[in-house]
Amino acid sequence: MCDTDFYDFIANEYDIMQSDLDPKAWALFVHKLVNTYSTKSTKGEGNQGKKVLCDLGCGTGLVDVEFDSIGYEVIGIDKSLAMLNKATQLCAMKRKRILFINQDITKLDLHGSVDVFVSLLDTVNHLDNLGSLSVLLEKVKLFMNPDGVFVFDLATPKHFKKTLGNNVFFEDYDEFTLLWANSYDTKTKTNEAELTIFRARDDGTYDRMDGQIEEKCFSISQITKLAKKNGLIVAGVYGDLEFCPPRKEDERVFIVLKKEESK
């Protein structure tokens, strides 16, 4: 089991905070990338020849239920037990069978190999440093089938520097109010979001929760170097949910890694 972190405290609020997300569009975009880059085998290693997809930092499972609907056998991994509890509830409601594992993705340990790894919505930016990212890539290489792919997104420098920057944001939802004091350090390329949530109680008073989420801004050239070091290659780089190269104004990019020997 992993330590408690801020996602344990915001698990109940997370889906509301992501209400602009279209999980089906994300799953279909990733699926198209998988079909583009995983060309050799049509059959996966899962039950009934399904491709096994492992979501690293799956959160509340919003995109995983869509991967299941597309036809993947899905494994979701997250270090927050509270996020996984929400994911389990969502699966029960949608009548999906997904295996959720409470694990730190930098200590990834699976019983079998996987056709597709994904890590979505800035999860890779949550890794502390290049060392942790390198360890993750080493594990992905170890557990990925020869024709497998790893698809993940990264928040761009534009997102951290310009959109978030050193600013304060607030959002007043029906269920709670969120204050977000952001700071971005251009030297260390570290983004710190100081979050405060006020949640109304039945008696009209409020619960207050404070916490911090730290993210790192990684560049494509850093990813390329670390991929190579770990026997992987950058097979494709895409803009924000678009099948074209990233544009200057993109807030996120998608990266596809494959095993070097599968070239």
Ligand SMILES: C[S@@+](CC[C@H](N)C(=O)[O-])C[C@H]1O[C@@H](n2cnc3c(N)ncnc32)[C@H](O)[C@@H]1O
């Ligand atoms: C921004 S959320 C994204 C959740 C999910 N991928 C989605 O699409 O909604 C980041 C998630 O990554 C998880 N996470 C961050 N670092 C992790 C790590 N080292 N190991 C496992 N999970 C991690 C957090 O607990 C959180 O659920």
